[in-house]
Amino acid sequence: MSQIHMAEAQSVNGKAICVIEGQGASLEVLKSWVAEHRAPLEAEWVRYGALRFRGFEVLGPQAFEQVAAALEPDLKNDYLGTSPRNARSQYVFSASELPPYFPIAQHSEMSFLPSAPRKLFFHCTVAPQRRGETPTVDWRAVWRDLPQAMRETFAARGVRYIRNYDGPTSPKSRDLWQLKRWDEMFSTTDPAVAEQKAVEQGLRCEWLPQGRLRLVNERPATRVHPVTGETVWFNHTQVFHVAAAALEYHRIRQQQKTLRAIFFDALTAALTALKKRRKAAVDQPMHATHGDGGEIDPAHVKTLVDAIWRHLVIEPWQVGDVLAIDNRSTGHGRLPFTGPREVLVAWTGV
Numbered sequence: 537m538s539q540i541h542m543a544e545a546q547s548v549n550g551k552a553i554c555v556i557e558g559q560g561a562s563l564e565v566l567k568s569w570v571a572e573h574r575a576p577l578e579a580e581w582v583r584y585g586a587l588r589f590r591g592f593e594v595l596g597p598q599a600f601e602q603v604a605a606a607l608e609p610d611l612k613n614d615y616l617g618t619s620p621r622n623a624r625s626q627y628v629f630s631a632s633e634l635p636p637y638f639p640i641a642q643h644s645e646m647s648f649l650p651s652a653p654r655k656l657f658f659h660c661t662v663a664p665q666r667r668g669e670t671p672t673v674d675w676r677a678v679w680r681d682l683p684q685a686m687r688e689t690f691a692a693r694g695v696r697y698i699r700n701y702d703g704p705t706s707p708k709s710r711d712l713w714q715l716k717r718w719d720e721m722f723s724t725t726d727p728a729v730a731e732q733k734a735v736e737q738g739l740r741c742e743w744l745p746q747g748r749l750r751l752v753n754e755r756p757a758t759r760v761h762p763v764t765g766e767t768v769w770f771n772h773t774q775v776f777h778v779a780a781a782a783l784e785y786h787r788i789r790q791q792q793k794t795l796r797a798i799f800f801d802a803l804t805a806a807l808t809a810l811k812k813r814r815k816a817a818v819d820q821p822m823h824a825t826h827g828d829g830g831e832i833d834p835a836h837v838k839t840l841v842d843a844i845w846r847h848l849v850i851e852p853w854q855v856g857d858v859l860a861i862d863n864r865s866t867g868h869g870r871l872p873f874t875g876p877r878e879v880l881v882a883w884t885g886v
Contacts (some may be wrong), residue, residue: 537802540569542580551849554584556875558592564601566592567606577607582763583865586672588851589790589858590598597624597880600659603858604628604882608655612885616737617646618699618775618822620716624880631658631670631881632870637800640870641784644674644863645883648697648755648772649737650811653883656861656868660853661878667792668873670859672849672866675769679758681843682769686836690757694827695771697755698818703747712807713821718749750818754827761865762807768865774841776824778817782808783841788871853879 539559544690547553556577558566568590570577581587594603604627605611611627619640620633632640646652658670679687701718702709704725715721722730727749731741734751742750759770774780782805815830817823825831848869863883869879870879 540565542573542576547849549848549850551847552584553849553851554580554587556587556589558590560591560593562593563602566603568592568711570603570606572866581860581862582761582865585674585676585862586849586868587860589860590854590856592856592858594659594856594858595661600657600858601628601882602879604657604860606753607860608884610654610884611882612653614651615646616649616651616721616733618715621881628659628880629883631879633868635814636664636668636873636877637796637870639784639788641780641841642671642848642867642869643772643775644770644867645676645870647770648695648753648776650755651737651886652770653863654886655884656863657860658857658859658868658880659880659882660855660857661877661880662820663853663855664873664877665875666780666873667852667871668875668877669852669871670868670879671851671871672859672861672868673844673847674849674865675867676761676764676766676865677847678840678843679767679769681846682839686839689826689833689836690771694754694756695773695828695832696825696827696829697751697753697772697776698754698820698823698825699751699776700744700819700821701749701751703749706746709821710875711811711821713811715821764865766865769840770864771824773824773832773837774844776821777832777837778812778820779808779822779837780841783838787841787845791845792872800872853877 539717542556545555582746613627621629704719719725722733734741739751739753757771759768785804788795
């Protein structure tokens with residue numbers, strides 16, 4: 537098994553990453569190596585927040601599920617997040633069915649719920665022709681980089697999440713940011729069952745006209761990493777806030793420098809301004825305020841997005857790659873892309 541090497545490398549944007557290079561090793565060899573190197577692997581996982589396995593004979597949902605289970609056997613398949621996903625095996629799903637032009641801002645999986653996964657895994661079976669990276673970001677570094685007054689505000693006031701869902705009988709929404717339907721998220725068309733599942737996650741249900749559902753809950757803005765004791769930015773403000781999408785696409789335009797990025801930057805800014813005029817914040821598909829209901833300062837949202845991009849790690853996908861993320865310290869996202877792309881996801885329990 538000496539062909540497997542674990543070492544620090546540089547991502548394409550110069551950030552340090554940890555790569556486990558397989559040099560053609562088989563799935564069974566990888567699983568054995570993981571079992572024999574558990575302690576150093578865990579130490580580097582905590583240190584870097586993410587591990588990239590590259591060059592192994594791993595391809596497809598079943599092989600990926602075995603790798604994820606070897607790393608963390610406590611895999612789960614319940615999902616109350618916002619991305620549309622399709623099942624590929626018992627514990628493997630498509631990472632997102634959102635269209636290629638739609639970016640996914642950096643986030644820790646389900647950080648707006650008490651049941652956020654402990655670990656998260658991605659696997660590339662079809663690498664995009666251009667771009668489409670799954671960047672990562674160290675939330676410990678982001679928290680340290682925020683102004684002290686902003687840290688104090690979020691620590692004291694927390695975050696309230698507001699999500700508005702269509703139902704199975706609702707008229708189809710034309711809103712670009714509209715979430716999947718509540719029956720798709722809760723896997724039931726029975727409002728009582730959906731409400732029970734929501735209550736189990738600390739979510740308050742408000743049933744609206746035309747079969748729509750509003751979910752509201754509050755969570756702390758940070759958490760303490762259970763291994764290192766460091767404070768971690770751990771919330772979805774940079775995803776849910778009504779101003780966040782325009783800020784994210786502005787940074788994407790600067791990074792990708794394509795005509796499409798320029799177009800969507802302008803379009804997103806215009807649509808954000810329009811939707812803020814036409815619809816109250818509470819009625820937006822998703823929004824975030826402070827836990828006491830007070831609006832988050834838009835300047836704070838921009839400061840946050842800027843800090844995230846300063847610490848972003850961007851590395852192109854190669855077919856067969858497995859990216860293992862410590863969801864307690866490290867966020868992930870998705871950059872727009874062209875051409876076919878398939879990235880799969882699996883996750884653990886809390």
